[in-house]
Amino acid sequence: MMPRPVLLDISRLLSRAGSAVPTGIDRVELEYALYLMRFPSSRVMFVAWHPIGRIGILPRRLTDCFLRILARAWASGTRPSRAASLMAGLLLQAAALGAVGNTKQRRTYLLLSHHHLMRQDVIEAFLKRADAGMAVMVHDLIPIEYPEYARPTEPDRHRRRMDTVGRLAEAVIVPSRPVGESLRAYLAPHGHCPPVSVVHHGCLVPSDVPASVGSLAPDAPYFVILGTIEPRKNHLLLLNLWRQMAAEGGSAPLPHLVIIGRRGWENENILDMIERCPALQGIVHEHATLSDKAVAGLVHGARALLFPSFAEGFGLPLLEALAMGIPCLCSDLPVFREIAGDLPVYLDPLDGPGWRRAIRELSADDSAAGRVAAPSFADWPTQVVAGLTALAVLDGRDGG
Known part of the structure; x- marks a missing residue:
């Protein structure tokens, strides 16, 4: 039996048309969209949600053009052109019309972000009009499990999203086993949990990583932390450690800290440290908007990636x-052990002395900064095919 035609929702990408820096979820949705662009409109159609409360099919040629512009801009680290925002507006207007097209075969509505999952009534009405089942990617349940790291309104919104998943989804993919376990535990009391498959995200490393990134890299040994600046990422641990090391001085040169990521929410204390702490000036460097190649170059030149998330x-x-x-020091989280095995150095996210010792050891190591043998991780096309196969929406053999 041939897989069902796919209705891929790109609402999140449309909402991010003016953003220079994609989030991790943005990258995931874009990679799936770029892969599915290979298929004809008889197999894959793109849809989007409009705030008036309708989901509609988008014109294919304009959608393909929008996705290519967005991909080029984000890869180069530049803000998408005004044309991207204009296209996003036109596509949203098309979505507002609410057309679903005709089909002789039941379809699969594929939602890869949490964008409008709380609008259960709108999604349910669309599924009936489009004669479609729903397949979903759930990225995490962090707002429910760790509400202290979310905006005040987010825990309730995320519960509504997961309730939609439990009620409407026919299949779910998650990026790791801990997320799948959390989802099952949340939905179990509600009496229904759709089949859940674990499919890791793909790994994207530019093929032409620059040997030097010029003035972006400090003229000293340095470490990198990469991700949105928010409390959950635990930047404060590192900033306090660097302030301590700067205050104590000593004969060994002080390594620098490079922070790469956009500014998120509830981060006033973090930003105060970056901007106003005298001991950190000239030692801590912040970059919010960089191309993929520049980020890869900075990471490649670092003594280690630091990942102290909670x-x-x-x-x-x-x-x-x-x-x-590149060596990695990261929090001892089950998800990190699942995806990285014994390659990183694992530390408790509250173990300041442990992090400091590990950082000092790598700072003093001039033999290629203790580089590790680069393992091979699956690329994005491979993982997209795995995800689509797990959701039973494509067999992965066509359109290659």
Whole structure:
């Protein structure tokens, strides 16, 4: 039996048309969209949600053009052109019309972000109009499990999202076993949990990583932390350690800290440390908007990637740094052990002395900064095919 035609929702990508820096979820949705662009409109159609409360099919040629512009801009680290925002507006207008097209075969509505999962009524009405079943990717349940790291309204919104998954989804994929376990535990009391498959994200490392990134890299040994600046990422641990090391001085040169990522929420204390702490000036460097190549170059030149998060659903930066042979110090989280095995050095996210010792040891190691043998991780096309196969929406053999 041929797989069902796919209705891929790109609402999140449309909402991010003016953003210079994609989040991890943005990258995931874009990789799936770029892969599915290979298929004809008889097999794959793109859809989007409009705030008036309708989901509609998008014109294919304009959608393909929008996705290519977005991919080029994010790869180069530049803000998408005004054309991307204009296209996003036109596509949303098309979605507002609410057309679903005709089909002789039941379809699969594929939602890869949490964008409008709380709108259960809108999704249910669309599924009936489109004669479609629903397949979903759940990235994490962090707002429910760790509400202290989310905006005040987010835990309730995320519960509504997961309730939609439990009620409407026919199949779910998650990026790691801990996320799958959390989802099953949340949905079990509600009496229904759709089949859940674990499919890791793909690993993207530019083929032409620059040997030098010029003035972006400090003229000293340095470490990198990569990710949105928010409390869950535990930047404060590192900033306090660097302030201590700067205050104590000593004969050994002080390594620098490079922070790469956009500024998130509830981060006033972090930003105060970065901007106002005298001991950190000239030692801590912040970069919010960089191309993929520049990020890879900075990571490649670092003594190690630091990943002291309190909670994660996956951990793309960890995989990508390890794929370049860069040492990684990361929190001892089950998800990190699942995706990285024994390659990183694991530390408790509250163990300040342990992090400091490990950082000092790598700072003093001039023999290629203790580089590790670069392992091989699955690329994005391979993992997209695995995800689509797990959701039973494509067999992965067509359109290659």
